[in-house]
Amino acid sequence: MQTINPDEYQYIVLFTGAGMSAESGVPTYRGRGGIWSEYRWEECACQEAFDRDPQKVLEFHELRRQAVLECQPHDGHFAIAELGKRHPKVVIVTQNIDGMHQRAGSENVVELHGSLWRLRCPMHGIIEDIGEKYKSYKCEHCGNWLRPDIVWFRDMLDEYNMNQAIFALRKCDLFISIGTSGVVYPAAGFPKIAKEFGAKCIEINPEQTEMSFMYDITIQSAAGKALPRLFHLT
Ligand code: OAD
16 A cells, blocks of 8 residues: 655645544434434524524534544544654644544644534634533523534635635645545635645545545545555554
8 A cells, every 4th residue: 555754745734524533433414324314404503593593503513512422533533643743744624523633632623614612602702612511502701692613504614714724735745635525615626726736635535536536646445544554653
């Protein structure tokens, strides 16, 4: 199997999607058996649903938190965290909201779609909240309902996060995409940006994707197996 010497690169971006977490057992959203085949996102994952029935939306997100806490990071998450310790410039850009990278010990994580572990008060800003249940559904200062800090359907991506991601894509000389189908924009355009700015591009996915043709190397394997081998960490 292909291996990479990270020291040959100045700036490494790892771009992760649902497949990375699925290997840990985190339920996926789309596709057969996904969360959106059991729940309607119109009722639990958009601003309108939250405005209508915040309690129902928060309860739905508590179920997601519970499911994630039952799962553990896998060897692929640990390989990325290890790479971050050994190499001076590693940025993880993730579409996942489950915080698995941080649980494995990664630090430099751009969470494009937000996080299950943060809430937002319209008056008092971000509140970190880790645990199965939220500590409170309402802000202790003003009593407003707290909204999960997640990019829901019909939401815009957070501009600061998006700028951070684009900056890293333009700077990197090695771009590795892992466990993403490459169909959800704008994230699906990321390999194109990295390539245009001169990065070597690698895809890790057991399946071919619509974007596979963009990559210099495609590794058709599960992340937990491929990542430690790619970086010689086994
Ligand atoms: P997708 O569910 O579209 O794609 C997941 C990809 O992971 C597929 O291409 C799988 O082949 C691949 N995969 C599965 N197991 C893998 C493994 N062990 N190692 C590597 N790859 C594996 O997920 P995303 O591309 O992340 O948003 O989709 C982006 C967004 O769409 C998600 O954040 C989610 C979803 O709807 C919301 O729900 C708002």
